[in-house]
Amino acid sequence: MMNESIILEVQGLTKRFGHIQALDGVSLEVRAGAITAIVGDNGSGKSTLIKILSGNLRPDSGSIHIGNKTCPGLTIPQAISLGIRTVYQDLALDNYKNSVDNIFLGSELMQGPFLNRRAMRREAEKLLADIHVAIPDLTEPVASLSGGQRQGVAIARALRRPGKLLLLDEPTAAMGIQESHSTLEMLAGLRQRGMTQLIVSHNLHQVFALADYVYVMRSGRVIAAAATGDTTAQRLPELILRRESEAEGL
Amino acid sequence: MTTFKKWRSRQSAPLLLVAVCLVMMVFLSIETRSFFSWKNVVNILEANSYRLILACGMMCVIASGAIDLSTGSILSFSAICAATVLQAGAPVWAGVLLALVAGTAMGTINGLLIQITRINAFIITLATSFMYRGLSLMVTKGIPITKLPQSFRDFGCGDIFGMESGVTMAFVVIVLLIPAFYFMRWGHYLTSLGGNPEALKRSGVAIGRYRVSAFALMGFLSALAGIIITARLNSAEANAGLNMEMDAICAVIMGGTALHGGSGSLPGTVIAVFLMGLIRNGLTLLSVSSYYQQFVTGAMLLCAVVAAELRERKRRIG
Ligand SMILES: Nc1ncnc2c1ncn2[C@@H]1O[C@H](COP(=O)(O)OP(=O)(O)O)[C@@H](O)[C@H]1O
Numbered sequence A: 001m002m003n004e005s006i007i008l009e010v011q012g013l014t015k016r017f018g019h020i021q022a023l024d025g026v027s028l029e030v031r032a033g034a035i036t037a038i039v040g041d042n043g044s045g046k047s048t049l050i051k052i053l054s055g056n057l058r059p060d061s062g063s064i065h066i067g068n069k070t071c072p073g074l075t076i077p078q079a080i081s082l083g084i085r086t087v088y089q090d091l092a093l094d095n096y097k098n099s100v101d102n103i104f105l106g107s108e109l110m111q112g113p114f115l116n117r118r119a120m121r122r123e124a125e126k127l128l129a130d131i132h133v134a135i136p137d138l139t140e141p142v143a144s145l146s147g148g149q150r151q152g153v154a155i156a157r158a159l160r161r162p163g164k165l166l167l168l169d170e171p172t173a174a175m176g177i178q179e180s181h182s183t184l185e186m187l188a189g190l191r192q193r194g195m196t197q198l199i200v201s202h203n204l205h206q207v208f209a210l211a212d213y214v215y216v217m218r219s220g221r222v223i224a225a226a227a228t229g230d231t232t233a234q235r236l237p238e239l240i241l242r243r244e245s246e247a248e249g250l
Numbered sequence B: 001m002t003t004f005k006k007w008r009s010r011q012s013a014p015l016l017l018v019a020v021c022l023v024m025m026v027f028l029s030i031e032t033r034s035f036f037s038w039k040n041v042v043n044i045l046e047a048n049s050y051r052l053i054l055a056c057g058m059m060c061v062i063a064s065g066a067i068d069l070s071t072g073s074i075l076s077f078s079a080i081c082a083a084t085v086l087q088a089g090a091p092v093w094a095g096v097l098l099a100l101v102a103g104t105a106m107g108t109i110n111g112l113l114i115q116i117t118r119i120n121a122f123i124i125t126l127a128t129s130f131m132y133r134g135l136s137l138m139v140t141k142g143i144p145i146t147k148l149p150q151s152f153r154d155f156g157c158g159d160i161f162g163m164e165s166g167v168t169m170a171f172v173v174i175v176l177l178i179p180a181f182y183f184m185r186w187g188h189y190l191t192s193l194g195g196n197p198e199a200l201k202r203s204g205v206a207i208g209r210y211r212v213s214a215f216a217l218m219g220f221l222s223a224l225a226g227i228i229i230t231a232r233l234n235s236a237e238a239n240a241g242l243n244m245e246m247d248a249i250c251a252v253i254m255g256g257t258a259l260h261g262g263s264g265s266l267p268g269t270v271i272a273v274f275l276m277g278l279i280r281n282g283l284t285l286l287s288v289s290s291y292y293q294q295f296v297t298g299a300m301l302l303c304a305v306v307a308a309e310l311r312e313r314k315r316r317i318g
């Protein structure tokens, strides 16, 4: 683990919405090939961080280092071209379109000026099979799919263009036990294949087994960080529950 | 489900319309002598050419999750632009070009206003519809511009393939829209704009360009319809095209496109325009007063939306 290279590093990110300080100087790093988890209660600023990294929001201050670039903020196309792939909390699916169209939204395969639907369909079947998502009818609108299948479509979209870093915001939040389990398995499978991931969750237990590194956020700040292999990691659950003032001692 | 059954369930709105059209045609050909004459068929095509053009444009706008209430006003003002320069002695091509540029510009303004302010298209185009109509009134002072050059009339309603040129124009518009809407990025992104604009934006697509293009196209097509109407009537006036956006919206919805957008049906729209045209034509042939047309059209729209709603609910439950 020592010589894994850092592919993303953020320093001192702040973001304010009116009088709410959503992020208050967040610094963290993401190592290549590892799963980094961010856990924290609702409202601690996790989604805000993800939205900044994916180019949806511009931070008030701080910096983002990715690859060998350093920038104060990103736009969505910039984030995409830097290899950042995002699975949003709401999945960002077009419910009227089918699985194939959703997977390729924004990066369609073309044949001259025309959409190459046949090639996209073939590719989509392969992508979904790779992550073990079974969708019986790829021509059905995604509105009719189950939560797990929809998640699979969103992840397949994120994997469709080769990327460096996969961001996942609460990938299991809207799911039952069975579906969460298979989604977490899918993410573990991606890790095996070397996909770097930054996973946001409010449920430490769910990501603890999966992640290599865990950051704990509260009120827009990182209050603890640990590698899950280390002994200090055993104290994380109680840290999340403890009050902020006590946490400073770690 | 078999492929055929799936196709049938997805195309149920246009298929239902085709059935209603067929019933009407059989009825009219039994009840009247002249219905199936070539002359009457041409008559129906000619009378609906500009309606087809407007409805196809409106279908694109509605599929993108928006609406354009300023269509009739754009139609009127762009026609007045053309008529004004034509009367001043400008050549036909200049008048036609000016109308199309003016229409496209007005549509683009609609799109930009909606894109920049993020205010509902309904409100923005309601406001601009008054403004554009106001421009028509200001320029003409309410007096129609008549006696247009014959060459302009030849362009807008002269004979091509034994029919008024408007029919060919509508045909070309439809033939160009089919690939653009169904098989190219443009239509693919327009419907996603109606389905989930946030999803499209997060995929890295510059959504503003697509939103504005739908309105620009609507403006262009409104101007084209304005040219046809002006040539047919040999007169451009401030209250031309009044309520024509409503006719277009009616055809789009009847054709199976949902008002909230996300998808659209070009065939359904085309068939719905013809159905409305058949009703007008049939009632005329049957010498029923034109006062009944409005009522019948309204009732059909009501039936179409109720049927669509029931279908949607059944799909949600089933
Ligand atoms: N667009 C916004 N406008 C105003 N406040 C916001 C906005 N987005 C997030 N917030 C606020 O910022 C804080 C952090 O939110 P968020 O990042 O969504 O938390 P989490 O994902 O950890 O639950 C919350 O108090 C939330 O209400």
Ligand SMILES: [Mg+2]
Residues within 6 Å of the ligand: A046, A047, A089, A169, A170
């Ligand atoms: Mg969140």
